[in-house]
Amino acid sequence: xxxxxxxxxxxxxxxYKWGQYILFYLFAPEISKLAKPGQFVMIRVSExxxxxxxxPFSLMSVDPxxxxxxxxxxxxxxGTSRLSQYSPGESLSLIGPLGQGYSLSVLKPGDKVILVGxxxxxxxxxxxxxxxKEKKIRVMIFxxxxxxxxxxxxxxxxxELGVEELVLATEDGSLGEKGLxxxxxxxxxxxxxxxxxxxxxxxxMMRKIARMxxxxxxxxxxxxxxxxxCGLGICWSxxxxxxxxxxxxxxxxxxxxxxxxxxxxxxxxx
Amino acid sequence: xxxxxxxxxxxxxxxxxxxxxxxASGTFGYGIEMMxxxxxxKLGGVVTKGLYFEPREGNPPPRLVEVTAGLxxxxxxxxxxxxxxxxxxxxxxxxxxxxxIVNVCGETVEEYVKVVRCLDEAEGIAFYExxxxxxxxxxxxxxxxxxxxxxxxxxxxxxxxxxxxxxxKLSPNVTDIALIARAAEEAGSDALSLVNTFxxxxxxVETRRPKLANVYGGLSGPAIKPLxxxxxxxxxxxxxxxxxxxxxxxxGYDALEFLSVGARAVQIxxxxxxxxxxxxxxxxxxxxxxxxxxxxxxxxxxxxxxx
Ligand SMILES: Cc1cc2nc3c(=O)[nH]c(=O)nc-3n(C[C@H](O)[C@H](O)[C@H](O)COP(=O)(O)OP(=O)(O)OC[C@H]3O[C@@H](n4cnc5c(N)ncnc54)[C@H](O)[C@@H]3O)c2cc1C
Ligand SMILES: Cc1cc2nc3c(=O)[nH]c(=O)nc-3n(C[C@H](O)[C@H](O)[C@H](O)COP(=O)(O)O)c2cc1C
Ligand code: FES
Numbered sequence: 415x416x417x418x419x420x421x422x423x424x425x426x427x428x429x430y431k432w433g434q435y436i437l438f439y440l441f442a443p444e445i446s447k448l449a450k451p452g453q454f455v456m457i458r459v460s461e462x463x464x465x466x467x468x469x470p471f472s473l474m475s476v477d478p479x480x481x482x483x484x485x486x487x488x489x490x491x492x493g494t495s496r497l498s499q500y501s502p503g504e505s506l507s508l509i510g511p512l513g514q515g516y517s518l519s520v521l522k523p524g525d526k527v528i529l530v531g532x533x534x535x536x537x538x539x540x541x542x543x544x545x546x547k548e549k550k551i552r553v554m555i556f557x558x559x560x561x562x563x564x565x566x567x568x569x570x571x572x573x574e575l576g577v578e579e580l581v582l583a584t585e586d587g588s589l590g591e592k593g594l595x596x597x598x599x600x601x602x603x604x605x606x607x608x609x610x611x612x613x614x615x616x617x618x619m620m621r622k623i624a625r626m627x628x629x630x631x632x633x634x635x636x637x638x639x640x641x642x643x644c645g646l647g648i649c650w651s652x653x654x655x656x657x658x659x660x661x662x663x664x665x666x667x668x669x670x671x672x673x674x675x676x677x678x679x680x681x682x683x684x
Numbered sequence: 685x686x687x688x689x690x691x692x693x694x695x696x697x698x699x700x701x702x703x704x705x706x707x708a709s710g711t712f713g714y715g716i717e718m719m720x721x722x723x724x725x726k727l728g729g730v731v732t733k734g735l736y737f738e739p740r741e742g743n744p745p746p747r748l749v750e751v752t753a754g755l756x757x758x759x760x761x762x763x764x765x766x767x768x769x770x771x772x773x774x775x776x777x778x779x780x781x782x783x784x785i786v787n788v789c790g791e792t793v794e795e796y797v798k799v800v801r802c803l804d805e806a807e808g809i810a811f812y813e814x815x816x817x818x819x820x821x822x823x824x825x826x827x828x829x830x831x832x833x834x835x836x837x838x839x840x841x842x843x844x845x846x847x848x849x850x851x852x853k854l855s856p857n858v859t860d861i862a863l864i865a866r867a868a869e870e871a872g873s874d875a876l877s878l879v880n881t882f883x884x885x886x887x888x889v890e891t892r893r894p895k896l897a898n899v900y901g902g903l904s905g906p907a908i909k910p911l912x913x914x915x916x917x918x919x920x921x922x923x924x925x926x927x928x929x930x931x932x933x934x935x936g937y938d939a940l941e942f943l944s945v946g947a948r949a950v951q952i953x954x955x956x957x958x959x960x961x962x963x964x965x966x967x968x969x970x971x972x973x974x975x976x977x978x979x980x981x982x983x984x985x986x987x988x989x990x991x
Binding site: 418419421458463464465466467468643648650652653654663664 | 744747956
């Protein structure tokens with residue numbers, strides 16, 4: 415259980431806002447050196463007691479040479495709303511990197527992988543794609559949302575990630591293909607011999623993809639979301655049913671996750 | 685001349701703590717999870733997550749939800765069980781020179797006794813904290829802490845079996861705390877700690893359903909501090925054994941409030957979740973206060989509250 419994790423004050427360097435989506439670049443050299451794609455940080459959004467608990471956010475981009483990290487989030491409630499009010503120059507208390515990330519070591523140069531991100535679920539996949547690029551892995555990204563406003567990272571992906579193919583999907587058809595990202599994924603002619611699929615997004619989307627790739631016979635890794643009281647493994651609040659030694663047990667997502675292979679996850683039904 | 689060095693140690697009678705700040709059970713893991721943030725030997729003591737004899741799964745999620753200035757939890761006491769604790773965790777805590785206090789749980793009185801006997805065999809534990817807020821399967825799920833007879837019965841049985849001192853942890857969900865406190869004292873408890881969480885409820889108005897899978901949950905955090913302080917004060921007046929106070933402590937000032945009403949030590953719970961170094965900061969803030977107020981021994985401050 416010994417691990418390298420830091421508690422730091424990180425200064426906000428840059429801030430971008432698209433409607434209810436926010437992107438922060440922060441100066442956190444210690445975290446940037448340790449971070450792996452799929453890992454997250456716990457952020458204290460207020461020094462007061464409302465909201466009381468830290469909030470978890472995936473590392474969306476990491477640049478160890480500059481000591482920079484990025485988080486990308488959607489305003490959904492009190493905590494994220496408070497967080498969206500911070501400006502460059504202000505500092506945030508961060509703990510990280512936390513959790514186990516996506517596995518990349520199984521891949522070799524030239525391998526082909528698919529990344530599927532729904533809405534804010536694109537965050538950890540962006541960082542993953544940065545590292546896949548360095549390893550010369552061929553990447554196809556599916557990025558879906560309700561409408562064009564939900565795909566604010568489109569340009570950044572095109573500019574920075576150099577992926578072979580970026581497929582956009584919106585439910586209202588305002589950008590890219592019309593339909594749920596899962597439907598588009600089913601319709602789209604994807605490459606033969608996919609090594610692995612990496613997914614982050616709403617539960618229903620991930621569950622559908624898990625079933626789909628099981629039929630294809632391709633392994634997948636999924637980043638789960640649960641309510642997290644601490645992110646540190648000390649409150650036992652963040653559990654999901656995970657298969658261990660052939661039986662389902664409640665597993666702490668903050669410690670052993672948030673990323674798990676599809677076959678060990680018990681999906682929540684609607 | 686201002687005091688330079690403050691003596692922060694406090695005497696519980698059966699054990700001298702290097703300082704009055706302990707962790708609260710269930711909010712600091714088994715201790716080792718927090719080693720990246722806290723040098724464990726700097727704490728007055730580490731109180732472990734509640735331990736039953738066997739490993740336990742706990743409740744289905746959602747287990748925890750944030751409310752105004754606090755949180756509601758129904759974790760359901762999951763854990764690795766006492767044998768795995770002794771084998772895998774205790775040696776590490778000893779290496780760190782932590783003062784270890786084990787929070788003991790049981791579904792029956794026999795189970796409490798079994799856990800304590802098992803722990804008695806192991807070295808490196810300072811004393812036990814008896815969590816009598818566990819649902820008792822022989823009493824239709826009622827916990828012993830809610831009733832003076834049941835409290836007396838479990839505490840006296842464990843006290844007879846245990847080779848180490850025991851602190852009984854009381855529940856605030858009672859009408860007369862003094863009654864329960866005296867029952868635990870008469871049963872031979874060496875000290876008391878309080879409060880455990882306040883029973884509460886949170887509703888999702890969209891779905892009209894409870895926010896926690898278990899429906900009810902225990903309230904903790906800053907929201908409960910005045911409630912907890914009142915109960916600690918009343919308990920101090922009711923018994924002659926040392927009292928450890930907790931409930932909503934976030935700052936050194938909060939901790940000093942508890943000491944002023946007569947608590948000999950404090951525990952820090954929910955604060956660890958949002959500030960993993962809360963314990964160390966609180967020790968520092970208390971020490972600072974003592975220096976500023978020319979108090980050379982923290983013990984001189986204990987019970988200084990006047991009406
Ligand atoms: C490992 C991990 C990584 C995450 N990464 C990102 C990220 O990169 N970008 C991002 O935008 N969000 C991310 N999230 C989700 C984010 O943490 C929540 O949206 C945030 O905590 C909500 O806080 P709030 O105070 O704004 O909402 P609240 O006021 O607490 O709640 C608003 C609504 O959101 C729901 N909610 C609250 N917390 C969570 C949660 N943890 N998971 C799902 N629903 C929740 C509530 O039930 C409610 O419906 C991540 C979550 C986890 C567990
Ligand atoms: C998530 C959580 C888990 C807890 N688990 C235990 C436990 O295992 N045993 C116990 O005696 N008390 C447990 N408690 C109660 C705390 O030790 C403490 O009594 C309570 O939270 C009040 O203190 P606080 O306001 O500082 O958190 C738990 C509290 C929380 C919030
Ligand atoms: S969030 Fe507290 S244990 Fe996982």
